């Protein structure tokens with residue numbers, strides 16, 4: 001049997017008045033998920049335990065069943081692997097956002113989803129002006145960049161605010177802080193880099209052009225979630241299955257790379273609503289020629305929810321259903337002659353009203369081969385999963401259930 005997971009990032013939400021008490025997932029037209037739901041088992045799963053940050057790396061590592069207390073060292077490290085920068089043992093890697101601040105307020109965690117070309121040029125500029133052999137700016141995707149501090153004097157024990165949870169805050173009041181005296185040097189350096197970036201980025205031609213075009217400028221850097229290389233067991237060691245991960249974003253690909261999985265970023269995968277869903281579907285089917293398990297991650301709904309964009313969040317769910325899941329199932333039936341089991345879930349909710357991740361349990365559905373359905377449940381939603389057979393699974397319980405011979 002083969003096993004596919006569709007991880008629809010940030011899809012779960014709360015009932016909304018403007019939708020008559022329904023959620024975006026309930027309102028979205030999802031013919032494929034509806035069909036799968038008729039033959040599925042349902043439940044809820046804890047992806048963001050309270051002692052960890054509410055970020056997607058934590059949530060996706062949870063879904064895949066790696067023990068966070070042993071292997072989680074911060075997003076910067078994971079994302080570096082995703083971007084193709086393996087870490088020496090003396091490097092602390094931070095995720096670095098290019099952000100927009102205005103009148104002292106953090107306005108936009110993504111600098112208007114800055115283009116790749118502009119972001120690349122700004123990272124080169126930052127390296128030239130602020131970098132050296134110990135301070136290294138590394139290129140990622142759009143606003144999602146990296147900062148490596150190389151040297152045994154640097155520490156990962158830094159408290160930080162997540163930029164996508166800090167809209168409307170005064171940025172000078174939420175700068176990174178040392179958790180221990182031995183991390184003070186690192187915190188001081190990060191503060192200095194942030195302040196200097198403010199001076200040199202505002203007048204950069206790219207930003208002047210963006211402002212003239214009515215776009216948000218990338219006028220500040222925001223380093224966060226620093227960590228060293230995690231020593232994780234491979235996915236194969238955990239479950240005895242060969243796995244692949246498909247995503248547009250480095251943080252998810254990094255988890256795959258650290259977990260010894262095949263890692264694929266199909267052409268046209270953007271991490272946003274303009275992503276090429278069909279290419280992701282085809283890459284998934286193709287990956288099954290070499291793997292038992294394929295994890296297809298879609299960022300679009302998460303991004304729309306952070307932007308508070310309800311129509312596009314609903315569209316992202318509909319496109320994921322129709323263009324990704326629909327295309328995948330069609331192509332799979334043609335090309336792979338083995339039974340298939342399907343898991344669908346978000347990694348965490350992003351309620352459109354809050355525009356940030358919450359720790360609520362996520363709804364999941366397992367359908368396909370060898371699954372005894374929950375006959376009283378006919379659709380996949382936040383509410384229906386609460387009535388499912390499995391409540392509050394955690395750790396590797398979800399993957400163990402998914403791979404179980406029969407789900408009864």
Ligand SMILES: [Zn+2]
Pocket residue numbers: 009010055056059302347348
């Ligand atoms: Zn996420």
